[in-house]
Amino acid sequence: MEPNSKYKIGDAVMVAMENPTGNPRTPKYIRGKRGVIGSVHGILENIRDHRGIHKPLYTVKFDLSEVSTCHDQDTIWVDVHEEWLSEVRDDEKN
Amino acid sequence: MSGKHGHKPFEGHMHDYEAHIKAVEEDLEYYRAKRFEPRIFYLLRRNVVTFSDLLKARVALKRKNQFFKPRKPEGKNIEARVRYLEEWLDEYVKGIALVSARAVEAMDMVTEDNRKERGDYDDFFKIKKKEHYGTLQERMVNLEQDLADYQEMLEVFVQALIKRGWSTREELEQRWKQLHEERPWAGGVIVAKAWIDPEFKEALLTTGREALREMGVHQGKVGKLVVVENTDKVHNLIVCTLCSCYPYDILGDTPWWYKHESYRTNIVKNPRACAKEMFQLELPVNKEVQVWDSTSDVRYFVLPQRPAGTEGMSEEELAKLVTVDSLLGAGYALEPSQQREAEKSGATPEAPRVRPD
Numbered sequence: 001m002e003p004n005s006k007y008k009i010g011d012a013v014m015v016a017m018e019n020p021t022g023n024p025r026t027p028k029y030i031r032g033k034r035g036v037i038g039s040v041h042g043i044l045e046n047i048r049d050h051r052g053i054h055k056p057l058y059t060v061k062f063d064l065s066e067v068s069t070c071h072d073q074d075t076i077w078v079d080v081h082e083e084w085l086s087e088v089r090d091d092e093k094n
Numbered sequence: 095m096s097g098k099h100g101h102k103p104f105e106g107h108m109h110d111y112e113a114h115i116k117a118v119e120e121d122l123e124y125y126r127a128k129r130f131e132p133r134i135f136y137l138l139r140r141n142v143v144t145f146s147d148l149l150k151a152r153v154a155l156k157r158k159n160q161f162f163k164p165r166k167p168e169g170k171n172i173e174a175r176v177r178y179l180e181e182w183l184d185e186y187v188k189g190i191a192l193v194s195a196r197a198v199e200a201m202d203m204v205t206e207d208n209r210k211e212r213g214d215y216d217d218f219f220k221i222k223k224k225e226h227y228g229t230l231q232e233r234m235v236n237l238e239q240d241l242a243d244y245q246e247m248l249e250v251f252v253q254a255l256i257k258r259g260w261s262t263r264e265e266l267e268q269r270w271k272q273l274h275e276e277r278p279w280a281g282g283v284i285v286a287k288a289w290i291d292p293e294f295k296e297a298l299l300t301t302g303r304e305a306l307r308e309m310g311v312h313q314g315k316v317g318k319l320v321v322v323e324n325t326d327k328v329h330n331l332i333v334c335t336l337c338s339c340y341p342y343d344i345l346g347d348t349p350w351w352y353k354h355e356s357y358r359t360n361i362v363k364n365p366r367a368c369a370k371e372m373f374q375l376e377l378p379v380n381k382e383v384q385v386w387d388s389t390s391d392v393r394y395f396v397l398p399q400r401p402a403g404t405e406g407m408s409e410e411e412l413a414k415l416v417t418v419d420s421l422l423g424a425g426y427a428l429e430p431s432q433q434r435e436a437e438k439s440g441a442t443p444e445a446p447r448v449r450p451d
Contacts, residue, residue, distance in 0.1 A: 024210075025390065029335070041392060044318055044392070046390060048204060048316070049206055049316075050205070050390070051206070059320075064365070067362065068364065069363075073382065074383035075383075075384050075385070076384075076385045076387060077384060079389035079392050080389075
């Protein structure tokens, strides 16, 4: 497990609807959707790309049917920074 | 591409002029709208150069002072003209790298600024791309005109940067020379090694860039590298829906379809239908499709499955079976017979250009 990272692989998470901090890199089609942490990258420095240090990064796994009207049993894996995610409690899971 | 990857570009015959022209059209608009103009806007807004600098530079421009030399096709046949357009586009792309490197350094611009300037996060700011119509001949004439126009803007911009003291002609010439150095494309050798060396494969899948260092291949430095493996159960596809993040430091120039809006939209809506329509790829029902939507901090590529009938082949032979599309999940690695057939008919896909960092 990465130090400083709030979530671990397998955690159920929900993506915020609105941009919480000004870091814009979260695609619209996953906003408000539920997924599961697929990998934990921790804090990545990327000085050529953006100023400052973003929150820890995760790859979140979504069922295709959660983010699209398509019902194939496939999955979409999206990189999301921590401030966009909140925990889904057990009693909120389907 | 130099001959290092085993073939030179444009050797043999071009089979599909239409496809070549479409790629030039797509790339040209991409580089204008996504690279050149956002950077100009950025610098205009911050008074690094002004509109009047550009106008004055245009008026003062003399042929003998031109930085970029005019180009001519080597022959009148269609193949020579397509080649000429492709090479001109490549010079245009290098020209953008040249002028923006200096200007961007001067302003301490980071990639993220560029994405904002061109409207990746806000449709209001999106720079409209030109659409292309007409017969192949008409489209080629239009492309020549577009290239001439865009190149002129680039030229004027260079002149304005020099005039404003952001750079000197000597410095730009030095950089221009560096930009023409290329590294060999390593996509094929990386995959071939992973196919025959389980230890390397494990390292590649778990440590990404670290494994490339051990192998002695240029590692690149654009974000974290993650390699995902295609198996009998899983087929992976790579996309960046927000812009077009790509491990270009390892895989070289991005294929045009990867940057295209229809791919970036549809692959996460209905991956199987999109793969079928765009790549004639029918993904088996017993495989799970996994689409990886990259953000700038992590760059992905796919480790394709080793094709049947390749037992006993050398690493060098195996490397030739690896296409760019197979590294993104838009295709499979070639079977040996397909590769031989392509080589015989001169239709071997060109290896992408890998530019210096």
